[in-house]
Amino acid sequence: MSKPIEVVIADDNENLCNELEEYYEARSDIKIVGKAGDGKTALNLVEICKPDLLLLDIIMPILDGISVLYQLKEINSELKTIVITAFGQEHIVSRVADLGAAYYLIKPFEFSVLTKRIKDVFAAENEAICYRPKFDVDSLVRQLLDTFGI
Numbered sequence: 001m002s003k004p005i006e007v008v009i010a011d012d013n014e015n016l017c018n019e020l021e022e023y024y025e026a027r028s029d030i031k032i033v034g035k036a037g038d039g040k041t042a043l044n045l046v047e048i049c050k051p052d053l054l055l056l057d058i059i060m061p062i063l064d065g066i067s068v069l070y071q072l073k074e075i076n077s078e079l080k081t082i083v084i085t086a087f088g089q090e091h092i093v094s095r096v097a098d099l100g101a102a103y104y105l106i107k108p109f110e111f112s113v114l115t116k117r118i119k120d121v122f123a124a125e126n127e128a129i130c131y132r133p134k135f136d137v138d139s140l141v142r143q144l145l146d147t148f149g150i
């Protein structure tokens with residue numbers, strides 16, 4: 001069995017955090033390693049827990065989700081982020097995508113859909129890493145020499 005995807009949840013809705021933690025407790029592929037009710041605590045947990053993924057709400061106290069994404073981008077974090085929020089305006093979706101969010105999920109949502117999106121984020125990463133274009137070096141060199149008339 002492979003290592004579970006480790007997740008930190010950053011959402012000021014304590015009920016949602018607890019429900020997600022309970023849902024993933026029964027699974028072996030995704031593990032909640034931390035919960036934060038505000039953006040500042042979320043950044044601290046990310047630093048301490050070093051999760052594979054951050055589930056991030058936009059509207060939170062102290063630091064909102066967009067501020068968290070800005071700070072993650074400033075430190076050049078490779079952390080995958082899925083934004084989960086009830087705030088679904090198009091310019092916000094565009095902004096969080098520009099800041100590196102891998103996916104944007106509108107509340108309320110089914111936990112099974114979230115699970116699929118989490119797996120999709122990591123499957124896409126693995127496909128990209130595994131993709132290697134195949135080419136024949138000799139043919140490429142001949143083609144380049146031909147191009148230059150040599």
